[in-house]
Amino acid sequence: MASSTHPSIRRPALTQVRNLGIMAHVDAGKTTTTERILYYAGAINRLGEVDDGSTVTDWMLLEQERGISITAASTTLPWRGHVLNLIDTPGHVDFTMEVERSLRVLDGAVAVFCAVAGVQPQSETVWRQADRHRIPRVAFLNKCDRVGADPASAIASIRDRLRATPIAIQLPLGVGEDFRGVIDLLRMTARTWEQASFGARFTDTEIPAELEDDAREARDAMIEAIADVDDGVLSAVIAGAPTTAELVAGLRRATLAGRAVPTLLGAAFRNQGIHNLLDAIVDFLPSPIDLGEVRGASVTGDAPVVFPVSDSAPLAALAFKVFYTGDVPSTFLRVYSGVLTRGQQVLNATRGTTLTVGELSRVFANHMDEIPRIEAGMIGVVRGLKLATGDTLCSPSTPILLERIAVPAPVMTVVVEPDTAEDEARLARGLERLSLEDPSFQVRVDPETAGTVIAGMGELHLEIVVERLCRELGVRARVGRPSVAYRETVTQLGVGEHEFSRTLGGKGQAGHVRLQVEPAERGAGYTFENRAPISELPKHHVHAVREGIDEAVERGVLAGYSMTDLRVSILGGSYHPVDSCDFGYKIAGGKAFLEAAHAAGPTLLEPVMTLEVVTPEDYVGEVLGDLHARRGKITGIAAHPGVQTVACFVPMASMFGYATDLRSRTRGRATYAMEFHHYAEVPHQPREELVARRSA
Numbered sequence: 001m002a003s004s005t006h007p008s009i010r011r012p013a014l015t016q017v018r019n020l021g022i023m024a025h026v027d028a029g030k031t032t033t034t035e036r037i038l039y040y041a042g043a044i045n046r047l048g049e050v051d052d053g054s055t056v057t058d059w060m061l062l063e064q065e066r067g068i069s070i071t072a073a074s075t076t077l078p079w080r081g082h083v084l085n086l087i088d089t090p091g092h093v094d095f096t097m098e099v100e101r102s103l104r105v106l107d108g109a110v111a112v113f114c115a116v117a118g119v120q121p122q123s124e125t126v127w128r129q130a131d132r133h134r135i136p137r138v139a140f141l142n143k144c145d146r147v148g149a150d151p152a153s154a155i156a157s158i159r160d161r162l163r164a165t166p167i168a169i170q171l172p173l174g175v176g177e178d179f180r181g182v183i184d185l186l187r188m189t190a191r192t193w194e195q196a197s198f199g200a201r202f203t204d205t206e207i208p209a210e211l212e213d214d215a216r217e218a219r220d221a222m223i224e225a226i227a228d229v230d231d232g233v234l235s236a237v238i239a240g241a242p243t244t245a246e247l248v249a250g251l252r253r254a255t256l257a258g259r260a261v262p263t264l265l266g267a268a269f270r271n272q273g274i275h276n277l278l279d280a281i282v283d284f285l286p287s288p289i290d291l292g293e294v295r296g297a298s299v300t301g302d303a304p305v306v307f308p309v310s311d312s313a314p315l316a317a318l319a320f321k322v323f324y325t326g327d328v329p330s331t332f333l334r335v336y337s338g339v340l341t342r343g344q345q346v347l348n349a350t351r352g353t354t355l356t357v358g359e360l361s362r363v364f365a366n367h368m369d370e371i372p373r374i375e376a377g378m379i380g381v382v383r384g385l386k387l388a389t390g391d392t393l394c395s396p397s398t399p400i401l402l403e404r405i406a407v408p409a410p411v412m413t414v415v416v417e418p419d420t421a422e423d424e425a426r427l428a429r430g431l432e433r434l435s436l437e438d439p440s441f442q443v444r445v446d447p448e449t450a451g452t453v454i455a456g457m458g459e460l461h462l463e464i465v466v467e468r469l470c471r472e473l474g475v476r477a478r479v480g481r482p483s484v485a486y487r488e489t490v491t492q493l494g495v496g497e498h499e500f501s502r503t504l505g506g507k508g509q510a511g512h513v514r515l516q517v518e519p520a521e522r523g524a525g526y527t528f529e530n531r532a533p534i535s536e537l538p539k540h541h542v543h544a545v546r547e548g549i550d551e552a553v554e555r556g557v558l559a560g561y562s563m564t565d566l567r568v569s570i571l572g573g574s575y576h577p578v579d580s581c582d583f584g585y586k587i588a589g590g591k592a593f594l595e596a597a598h599a600a601g602p603t604l605l606e607p608v609m610t611l612e613v614v615t616p617e618d619y620v621g622e623v624l625g626d627l628h629a630r631r632g633k634i635t636g637i638a639a640h641p642g643v644q645t646v647a648c649f650v651p652m653a654s655m656f657g658y659a660t661d662l663r664s665r666t667r668g669r670a671t672y673a674m675e676f677h678h679y680a681e682v683p684h685q686p687r688e689e690l691v692a693r694r695s696a
């Protein structure tokens with residue numbers, strides 16, 4: 001590794017660490033804001049502009065100069081005696097999994113909103129995810145320099161649409177083209193940015209006389225809002241006037257408790273408001289200590305294990321991002337407790353393997369520095385270990401299993417057929433590597449065509465997986481059209497029985513199985529239970545029966561889709577001391593299952609998505625008509641000034657090419673966000689067509 005001019009940042013006291021992400025609707029200015037933060041915190045020396053494609057955290061740039069993959073990278077930077085680990089969170093909903101895993105390792109977030117558009121559909125999706133993870137947030141209303149910027153109504157949209165409690169801690173000095181500074185309501189000072197320095201220099205002065213009344217009124221409103229969510233400030237208000245320190249402390253407590261969202265203004269593109277934002281990150285977002293403790297489970301998953309957040313506690317670290325430099329894997333880890341040291345023996349509690357920790361490093365905006373250890377609360381990279389996203393590393397003597405990163409159900413599939421045997425080998429290697437990096441896609445072999453089927457979370461997700469296989473990993477292959485990831489299930493109880501027997505080379509092979517199949521709750525998956533007496537099915541043959549059933553479940557009985565939400569119970573069979581064998585039981589298990597599943601009213605399930613479309617009023621009729629034709633079930637329509645939000649459930653099957661279609665219907669003026677919600681039975685007619693197509 002080439003030497004770096006940047007000093008390694010040592011971890012200060014734990015209370016001085018911030019692990020945070022920046023989340024936003026595409027286009028709100030996340031990349032620009034991130035980039036300016038890196039610049040002002042001294043991590044990079046040159047401003048790259050989004051528009052010339054040179055920013056350092058833009059996820060579309062797969063590799064940077066030193067071969068550092070920067071997808072969801074974590075970057076470390078100093079600010080005001082603190083250390084900030086900035087974790088990239090992608091904005092596109094096709095990557096909910098990526099968002100989900102970054103939310104797992106960050107403690108707080110900056111939510112960037114466009115001061116013109118306010119809350120947009122995708123910001124809602126990400127906001128709700130952050131709610132689920134109870135992540136404290138500050139809001140940054142970006143693009144205050146744009147014509148039409150309206151911070152007050154953007155704040156109202158955060159309150160109304162996200163049901164959050166934004167507390168404005170600044171007043172704008174001018175908006176739109178006039179935007180030149182902010183009044184800090186906590187300290188009652190005015191900050192103006194120098195246009196000539198492109199915003200990089202600013203001066204703090206007294207509040208201009210003509211704005212004093214407005215500022216005092218806004219400060220009173222702010223104090224009242226903080227007192228509403230924090231008892232400490234309420235007491236201070238009752239006792240007299242709270243000090244700035246009391247207000248900051250109270251707002252911090254309320255933010256950490258999820259009761260308030262301090263809200264700031266700025267225009268990242270013009271470098272305006274970034275210093276204040278960095279201060280707010282330090283003032284209001286949590287340190288790892290604020291997490292309380294590290295909670296996990298024993299390796300068997302049944303007993304809770306709890307460690308304190310401290311260097312002297314046992315090690316608990318979570319792998320959250322894998323990337324490759326050539327053929328060497330590297331993994332981003334968050335150390336929750338203890339210290340991860342080079343040369344140390346660790347247990348991968350997820351896989352049950354013991355490993356020796358190799359080279360450790362820390363990532364700055366565009367380079368890495370080697371470091372001897374990663375302390376509690378910090379993020380770093382370990383090189384050379386084969387880890388998957390979501391794996392827990394711990395000390396072999398004090399094992400802990402941290403909660404896995406939730407993987408949403410894949411809703412789309414694509415078939416990939418390699419050109420040559422060599423490509424087939426490359427495809428297998430490539431898929432193994434990509435699935436370590438991104439556990440949100442699944443790979444299986446189509447039992448009918450023997451083609452490789454990749455299942456993922458949307459058209460764009462699959463496109464990117466395929467593109468990386470072809471471009472980065474050199475696989476040449478024919479790629480089918482994406483199709484919906486249907487599943488099969490059963491609707492009633494069905495019983496099946498099969499007795500297998502044959503003679504092969506003078507030796508008998510036999511197996512006999514009786515079983516039942518019944519529907520399970522939606523989302524329960526496939527479960528297996530053995531209720532057969534050992535006289536009919538000896539214990540050592542159960543796995544063979546299960547293998548036969550598992551394969552049949554994977555193949556499906558109607559149209560070749562794997563089955564879910566069903567319970568299979570072995571009821572009995574018979575045992576022949578000489579002829580009974582694994583092979584016989586496996587065949588009997590598979591055949592008995594087929595008979596039972598056919599008797600159990602098999603049907604098809606399709607992924608149903610929640611879709612939210614935000615459209616100018618003029619196009620609402622058009623959008624609704626189209627959704628109706630796509631089998632959408634409208635669940636709500638909300639009116640906002642000039643635009644309406646249409647919410648609905650809609651089957652994935654009817655959403656191909658929606659992005660393009662919506663754009664042309666609304667002249668590009670509507671936006672949407674879509675997420676998997678549940679599986680539902682496919683209606684009769686499309687079901688018949690799918691089944692017929694499969695058997696054709």
Ligand code: GDP
Binds near residue numbers: 050091268269270
């Ligand atoms: P992202 O998609 O959220 O990462 O957004 P980007 O940072 O890529 O910004 C989207 C577009 O908005 C780009 O063309 C930026 O130049 C522009 N932009 C970002 N911040 C501002 C801002 O503060 N003011 C204005 N006027 N434009 C901005």
